Amino acid sequence: MTQYNNTRLLKALKRQTVDVPPVWLMRQAGRYLPEYRALRAKAGDFLTLCQTPQLATEVTLQPLQRFDLDAAILFSDILTIPHAMGLGLSFEEGEGPCFKKRIETLRDVKSLPIPEVEDELGYVPEAVRMIQHELQGRVPLIGFAGSPWTVACYMIEGRSHKNFITARKMAHQAPEILTALLEKLMKATTAYLKGQILAGVDVVMLFDTWGGLLTPAHYELFSLSSMQKVVANLKSDPSTAHIPIILFSKGAAIHLEAMAQSGADALGVDWTVALSAARERVGATICLQGNLDPALLFSTPQKIRLAVKNLLDEWGSHPGLIVNLGHGIEQDTPIENVQALVSAVHEKRG
Amino acid sequence: MTQYNNTRLLKALKRQTVDVPPVWLMRQAGRYLPEYRALRAKAGDFLTLCQTPQLATEVTLQPLQRFDLDAAILFSDILTIPHAMGLGLSFEEGEGPCFKKRIETLRDVKSLPIPEVEDELGYVPEAVRMIQHELQGRVPLIGFAGSPWTVACYMIEGRSHKNFITARKMAHQAPEILTALLEKLMKATTAYLKGQILAGVDVVMLFDTWGGLLTPAHYELFSLSSMQKVVANLKSDPSTAHIPIILFSKGAAIHLEAMAQSGADALGVDWTVALSAARERVGATICLQGNLDPALLFSTPQKIRLAVKNLLDEWGSHPGLIVNLGHGIEQDTPIENVQALVSAVHEKRG
Numbered sequence: 001m002t003q004y005n006n007t008r009l010l011k012a013l014k015r016q017t018v019d020v021p022p023v024w025l026m027r028q029a030g031r032y033l034p035e036y037r038a039l040r041a042k043a044g045d046f047l048t049l050c051q052t053p054q055l056a057t058e059v060t061l062q063p064l065q066r067f068d069l070d071a072a073i074l075f076s077d078i079l080t081i082p083h084a085m086g087l088g089l090s091f092e093e094g095e096g097p098c099f100k101k102r103i104e105t106l107r108d109v110k111s112l113p114i115p116e117v118e119d120e121l122g123y124v125p126e127a128v129r130m131i132q133h134e135l136q137g138r139v140p141l142i143g144f145a146g147s148p149w150t151v152a153c154y155m156i157e158g159r160s161h162k163n164f165i166t167a168r169k170m171a172h173q174a175p176e177i178l179t180a181l182l183e184k185l186m187k188a189t190t191a192y193l194k195g196q197i198l199a200g201v202d203v204v205m206l207f208d209t210w211g212g213l214l215t216p217a218h219y220e221l222f223s224l225s226s227m228q229k230v231v232a233n234l235k236s237d238p239s240t241a242h243i244p245i246i247l248f249s250k251g252a253a254i255h256l257e258a259m260a261q262s263g264a265d266a267l268g269v270d271w272t273v274a275l276s277a278a279r280e281r282v283g284a285t286i287c288l289q290g291n292l293d294p295a296l297l298f299s300t301p302q303k304i305r306l307a308v309k310n311l312l313d314e315w316g317s318h319p320g321l322i323v324n325l326g327h328g329i330e331q332d333t334p335i336e337n338v339q340a341l342v343s344a345v346h347e348k349r350g
Numbered sequence: 351m352t353q354y355n356n357t358r359l360l361k362a363l364k365r366q367t368v369d370v371p372p373v374w375l376m377r378q379a380g381r382y383l384p385e386y387r388a389l390r391a392k393a394g395d396f397l398t399l400c401q402t403p404q405l406a407t408e409v410t411l412q413p414l415q416r417f418d419l420d421a422a423i424l425f426s427d428i429l430t431i432p433h434a435m436g437l438g439l440s441f442e443e444g445e446g447p448c449f450k451k452r453i454e455t456l457r458d459v460k461s462l463p464i465p466e467v468e469d470e471l472g473y474v475p476e477a478v479r480m481i482q483h484e485l486q487g488r489v490p491l492i493g494f495a496g497s498p499w500t501v502a503c504y505m506i507e508g509r510s511h512k513n514f515i516t517a518r519k520m521a522h523q524a525p526e527i528l529t530a531l532l533e534k535l536m537k538a539t540t541a542y543l544k545g546q547i548l549a550g551v552d553v554v555m556l557f558d559t560w561g562g563l564l565t566p567a568h569y570e571l572f573s574l575s576s577m578q579k580v581v582a583n584l585k586s587d588p589s590t591a592h593i594p595i596i597l598f599s600k601g602a603a604i605h606l607e608a609m610a611q612s613g614a615d616a617l618g619v620d621w622t623v624a625l626s627a628a629r630e631r632v633g634a635t636i637c638l639q640g641n642l643d644p645a646l647l648f649s650t651p652q653k654i655r656l657a658v659k660n661l662l663d664e665w666g667s668h669p670g671l672i673v674n675l676g677h678g679i680e681q682d683t684p685i686e687n688v689q690a691l692v693s694a695v696h697e698k699r700g
Contacts, residue, residue, distance in 0.1 A: 168645035295518035
């Protein structure tokens, strides 16, 4: 087992006592950092960054050189799986992800291969190994995947969309196609996260960015149930069972109680619900991660320190808190404000 | 007082017994109708349709000629107020609304005039009078406005945006500018809805499309409180006090209890929460409107009838239900499926 200098994240995930709460930020390696923009410009495009282990490693480590963060998160994308399945992913500037092929029929689903992680997705475990080599136990490394439903949204729509109406139509119109797709993605996601774990990640997180677009019945049927299966698969496999799992459904705060029954160790909470209210609802059986408004980081260091203080005061002395944003950091976030956030979390009881 | 042939909506709003629940659909006059697309093509653009009372009247009445709907809703847009304030609204094909000027400073806010409803916005009450003349009491007419927060989102961003980050930044960075803008919009919205009421609408609805993007504290401070003031203004004015008010915050299901305290007569509920669960939370003191998934309308008449049956069965025999979608109807919705929905609601206890 790796010996870590900084065990706050792993302790918080087990709801053990920590000196100060751990803090990391969704998309902490990203466009708000000038050194990221420089590397991205050199690489040419986003996908090259993800697919070149040396570059992914460098990007992953960049925010740790600036801020006293308690975790690193693998630099990658939630759409690596469908890309490896042959859908032809590209990222147009300002347009977001775009697939050459999209999923419309049961035949489309059946023709999708489940990628071999160490083969078509080999750049991901390779990056994990390189990052862990560089980190040398300084902080734990978080691996991740998109939730089956969220990845399916892009595969059905073919690109990003404000409300993924094509995927939601399929849920009503042809649930058997969606179910088959989710089943395949569930298997691919399990294998993908297992591959990341075997390569060395210490924690995994499932990003369900679009679970909140569904009706309550469809959320349980399509989003939550496929995540639960991934969690159950990892927890029942002796080679992955010890790894904590964080589950994050954005815009789905009314389902927190159901998510807490998923078998995950922690829940990500977005900024639209008070973290203390979330904790009251799910009880003390699960760790919570969140949930400052990414827009807060455009105010002042003083206001940010106050917001952190309020968050920690409202939370109280309970264990099982990981401070984060409620969604990814925005691309033009001022760096000194990120610094203020991280420091404020660590200064709290210092 | 107008004598109505169809009083289901007005009775449901007072939580009185009805033979069958009333049904109408958000954006029922819109692009899914070929006769709408024809008129829009003739008019040239969307804004001309809104600003020409004869055309707005024709569009408003179109869905009533096809479906047995229990209400008409004024054909207009939530951005008529900022357009009348001089921000220069246009609608680019496929781009959505766009303003020539956007609000950045306190000086920008102070320079905004509060439009005279019968002057700069005169096309709206004129359309209301023409529609009521044509309707001749067949069904009640719903007027509407955007919520101050939602309208402010567009004025600050200058256009539509997936998460209105510029407006959310202002909430943290310069709350005094946002507060001044909301105060002005609150006054303009009160005057605008009063103008619609004096011209003859029977019900008004506030569309808070973007309330769900805010933190809980900001939702109460910026979105809900400015709607509450509009409601209080209308309810305390003898010339408008008798008109029922529907309040709809999309993506804000966790705030239903707070909304129920707003003084509104009814709450719109989006499709991400079960209507029966919403009713349990707010109690029997307020009417609820919703909440079928707009994506459901892409399935089959049979599935739609089943979904309506489930909705009505779950609701039970309580008064105070208005059947609607949980968001506006999608533009390529099949017409026979809209027909199936409306019929299913009315057949239920027939």
